[in-house]
Amino acid sequence: MPMSIVTERGSCTKLPSENWTSGQTAAGTIHRHSRALPLSHSQLCSLVVFVLFSCACQLPSTTPQGQGASRSDPWTAAMGNLCCCVQVDQSTVAIREQFGKFDGVLEPGCHCMPWFVGKRVAGHLTLRLQQLDVRCETKTKDNVFVNVVASIQYRALAGKASDAFYKLSNTRSQIQAYVFDVIRASVPKLHLDDAFEQKDEIAKAVEEELEKAMSAYGFEIVQTLIVDIEPDEHVKRAMNEINAAARLRAAANEKAEAEKIVQIKRAEGEAEAKYLSGLGIARQRQAIVDGLRDSVLGFSVNVPGTTAKDVMDMVLITQYFDTMKEIGASSKASSVFIPHGPGAVRDIATQIRDGLLQGSSVTQH
Structure with a gap:
């Protein structure tokens, strides 16, 4: 119109x-100061519904940063506020305010929320277990810079939901600051190798400090883990080279020890072989002497008038010609000069006899 x-x-x-x-x-x-515009009944109803819906749309909760809460669907929240009802999900609590003042904690489920008397949901707080990974750069006692990665598992306490919601604006930043403080106070007291060995002690120190600090804000520290210690790339390469050199040195020592054992066993084998060879030669010579003695005795008995000296000379002559035969058969390019006259046998026998007599005299003295 x-x-x-x-x-x-x-x-x-x-x-x-x-x-x-x-x-x-x-x-x-x-x-x-113009006069009011005339409105029809339908337009007036539409205007009232629009105003109510606008007011309801301004009531959905806001969640402070770092609390780990999630927003609900704006349309669903607006319709719920319009009907004076609010829904709280499982493992979540809602903070209720009246005219900006804390009024209570809402458990999971459906709750009446009369927004027209100033009550509203200020925000939601999750009770689920949350994890924060913190990477901290620090220096060890032997001046090696490392990156320590800590994993913090925490959750809000339902009994202290108001403290967890109002006292901290950014929970993760607060936890990260405490982790930095403890790690940078603990790791510089340790050498690099000790830092790897004492990861559990570092994690325990971080957990104790966080437990004391965060319990006042309504949070529980469930577990703290030092998941990794990362030195500089050059330091890792040097550590690997040191380890490789130590293993090579150990391998060289083991190899030398093995060669030593082989040589000792070889020498023991050669000594045993020579000992057995000497026993064989001694037995051989003993058998030869026994055979010569039997031959001399038998020859003296069978040939009357012969002496032992004659028999020995004949045996030496026989061995002398056998030796010359072997030398002539086996000698190729070498030249061997030996006495070849019949008188040489007598000289050799004399030399052997004199040597035996001298050995007997030395043994007696």
């Missing part, structure tokens, strides 16, 4: 309703 607008001059200009809804106006500004 047409509507009237009063201009500065006091004249009244009529505009069609479609022009009014599209935002068009007549020339001039609207006078402050």
